[in-house]
Amino acid sequence: MSAWLPTAPCTPEDCVAAPDPVVGPGRQLLRAASCTGLLLAGVALAPVVRGCCGPALRERLVQRWARLLLAAFGVELRAGRAPRTDGGVLVVANHVSWLDILLVAAVRPARMLAKTEVRAWPLLGPLAAWAGTLFLDRDRLRALPATVDGIAAALRRGERVAVFPEGSTWCGRRGGRFRPALFEAVVRAGATVQPMALHYRLTDGRTATVAAFVGEDGLLASLRRVIAARGLVAEVEFRAPVPAGAAGRRELAAAAQAAVFGTPVLPAPAAPVESVRHMADRLPASA
16 A cells, blocks of 8 residues: 555544444345345346446436445435536545445446456446446556546546545544545536535434444445444435636635535645655545
8 A cells, every 4th residue: 555545544443333223134134135136137237238228217227226225235315406417527425435336326326436446346346347437546646647537538528427535435423635636637627526425324313334434344344234234324415516617626626525524615735746745635536
């Protein structure tokens, strides 16, 4: 892992609570079987859907599949209505869990930007590749300019691309700074930023960290926690779109961060010297 990669202070031991309350073993087994079936169906049908369906129908099918998969995991989705936007849109959100990808797909389907490790995930990796996910090797900073170029090209074509600008997952009680690198694609394409705030709670309103996928947490351990949880609710709140206008990437990143976390927009810092100690400013998102 490169020294310039951003990291969160969140760890499974300190920040992630065990599911409480939990469902019984029978329900957990049913959830696991349902999720596996839906994932296998997604892998099998993704090439057909991508090749034979028009954009509007494909988007509806993706939304429906993602909502079914969330329900199979036992997650209740609560989402507001997405603002209408024209042209290319960069969807940005805070990053808590691998479940975030399903939330985006369920409410605002978009091409995702993910770390290359996702390719190796069972079932999810092939499905992400067929869905047109853009993969980035976060250990190779030299790959970043090509990634920004690819996102800018997609935005110019009027596509939606979803990223997590914190560059790392957080437990949900706190969040990180939005890295400005990928907002350069918005500037180049003259596109729009659509901020989204993601929250995980229990049905009684308490913040839940059971879905958090942080630190050295394992994917299987995280899957087991989610499948065992009772009353897990995922909330998606859309914020007002932020047009590129004359703003630079740092101003856009600050505005999007303020919209997602409700924090004041701070003046953008002066352009940093290109050295290793400033490389974190250029880190892209991960999933």
